[in-house]
Amino acid sequence: MYKIKEVADFAGISIRTLHHYDHIGLLQPAETTEAGYRLYTKENLERLQQILFFKEIGFSLQEIKEILDRPNFDRKKALENHRELLLKKKQRLETMLQTVQETVQSLEGGIEMSGQDLFKGFDMSEIEEHQKKYSEEAKQRYGKERVEAVEKRTSQYTKEDWARIQATTGDIYRRIAERMDHEPSDPEVQKAVAEWRQFITDHYYDCTLEIFRGLGDLYVDDPRFTKNIDKFQPGLAKFLREAMHYYCDQQEK
Amino acid sequence: MYKIKEVADFAGISIRTLHHYDHIGLLQPAETTEAGYRLYTKENLERLQQILFFKEIGFSLQEIKEILDRPNFDRKKALENHRELLLKKKQRLETMLQTVQETVQSLEGGIEMSGQDLFKGFDMSEIEEHQKKYSEEAKQRYGKERVEAVEKRTSQYTKEDWARIQATTGDIYRRIAERMDHEPSDPEVQKAVAEWRQFITDHYYDCTLEIFRGLGDLYVDDPRFTKNIDKFQPGLAKFLREAMHYYCDQQEK
DNA sequence: CGTAAGCTATGACGTAACGATAGGGTCAAT
DNA sequence: ATTGACCCTATCGTTACGTCATAGCTTACG
Numbered sequence: 167m168y169k170i171k172e173v174a175d176f177a178g179i180s181i182r183t184l185h186h187y188d189h190i191g192l193l194q195p196a197e198t199t200e201a202g203y204r205l206y207t208k209e210n211l212e213r214l215q216q217i218l219f220f221k222e223i224g225f226s227l228q229e230i231k232e233i234l235d236r237p238n239f240d241r242k243k244a245l246e247n248h249r250e251l252l253l254k255k256k257q258r259l260e261t262m263l264q265t266v267q268e269t270v271q272s273l274e275g276g277i278e279m280s281g282q283d284l285f286k287g288f289d290m291s292e293i294e295e296h297q298k299k300y301s302e303e304a305k306q307r308y309g310k311e312r313v314e315a316v317e318k319r320t321s322q323y324t325k326e327d328w329a330r331i332q333a334t335t336g337d338i339y340r341r342i343a344e345r346m347d348h349e350p351s352d353p354e355v356q357k358a359v360a361e362w363r364q365f366i367t368d369h370y371y372d373c374t375l376e377i378f379r380g381l382g383d384l385y386v387d388d389p390r391f392t393k394n395i396d397k398f399q400p401g402l403a404k405f406l407r408e409a410m411h412y413y414c415d416q417q418e419k
Numbered sequence: 420m421y422k423i424k425e426v427a428d429f430a431g432i433s434i435r436t437l438h439h440y441d442h443i444g445l446l447q448p449a450e451t452t453e454a455g456y457r458l459y460t461k462e463n464l465e466r467l468q469q470i471l472f473f474k475e476i477g478f479s480l481q482e483i484k485e486i487l488d489r490p491n492f493d494r495k496k497a498l499e500n501h502r503e504l505l506l507k508k509k510q511r512l513e514t515m516l517q518t519v520q521e522t523v524q525s526l527e528g529g530i531e532m533s534g535q536d537l538f539k540g541f542d543m544s545e546i547e548e549h550q551k552k553y554s555e556e557a558k559q560r561y562g563k564e565r566v567e568a569v570e571k572r573t574s575q576y577t578k579e580d581w582a583r584i585q586a587t588t589g590d591i592y593r594r595i596a597e598r599m600d601h602e603p604s605d606p607e608v609q610k611a612v613a614e615w616r617q618f619i620t621d622h623y624y625d626c627t628l629e630i631f632r633g634l635g636d637l638y639v640d641d642p643r644f645t646k647n648i649d650k651f652q653p654g655l656a657k658f659l660r661e662a663m664h665y666y667c668d669q670q671e672k
Numbered sequence: 673c674g675t676a677a678g679c680t681a682t683g684a685c686g687t688a689a690c691g692a693t694a695g696g697g698t699c700a701a702t
Numbered sequence: 703a704t705t706g707a708c709c710c711t712a713t714c715g716t717t718a719c720g721t722c723a724t725a726g727c728t729t730a731c732g
Contacts, residue, residue: 203727245519675732678729685722690715692714695710
């Protein structure tokens, strides 16, 4: 029979922790004195060992309770599920580490960095997706040279560049979103669309009418785009496509 | 001016989250209507972007608040500190993963595994330390062959073996601890000490008197040992050394 | 035997970052 | 005026305890 402090010292945990385990029924002392003092047996200690083991490998107290209380519990399966979970956590951490790393580097003198890196994790990742998608499409249509030129150019943007680019993008979207109760041919809308194309030309690649039209389609056809754009305003993607098509029609005349 | 739902949808977060950020002063809307509706400006949105970025890379809301609110804050330093933290977390996860992995394997048919692995993280890691320490010492004193023989043997223990070993170790310690109010030469104590040496011989290596005596010293000289042993009972390590020395003296006669 | 030191007990609040109600106003359109 | 979509505040729940606060128990010492 061990008193609580002995147990706590032995296991290297606090008394409060033992109180807690008692409270949630994870480890209840075999006996209590009439004064209410907890008395632990050797069996209690063994169970505590188990608890600490599973705790060390990251199980929650609830899970540990199930594992220990149900003898016919499938521990192996539990461990395997747990492994998956740990793997996911680890991967998240690795992503975070990479991003942090790159952010630090960018602070160390505006070194060139790609937008995918700094803004990875931003929900406003439209730019990123845009680039990716365009890369694939463009490779098929025009061969590698141009795409590589784009990547070369964008790879030299600094953090501030990307921030500005992002802000501008959002700005244009919002301006168009605000006119969604008008026609796609609305002058304000068309002005924004024109700026949008110019913006792409300035910052990514020479945005021909053909490409620009295809981009409009992409906004509706590719759910990743649609989702991102419609965040500004539901239905914006479709409206944007119409406006871009209208713009192209006008320009081609 | 954007209403809360627009902001939430735009950023892909919940309204509750925005309430929360408002509450803790992390992101307070520029205005509120007379009805109490929150109205967010573009600046608010930009700040939100920043918040989400730092959140993505694992900063706490409090930390983000400091980073954003204090313009002359050393972000680079903050990022570097943060990186350290993430690295530690990652390493913890890796340890956990390894242990889980090995535990699963041991369940898959009692495959051989080393105690360092299964019981790593146990606070009752005395065995592990013991092995490590002995490995170092022994390599100097007796060359590699014997140490390697030990490692070879222990590497084939199964989970059950280790559990039994561990239980026995604790048992012997406790038995000795219970007699600490007697002399180290107490017969019960000496009996336990003899068993302890036999146990080491059976499970680890041929424990000569010389080694056994050195082991006793180790228990007091090496704080890692002392700490672990004294968990059973404060002062046990010293008592154990005396008892072991006495035992060796007797045997040598 | 009285008392102080040391150990123990039971609450109850605090932590991080929200999710999930509950209960109840507001706004715009029908 | 009613409906439906949207907004508000307030509070509890979550995880695994840490940290008091308040008070009873035990034990050694004078």
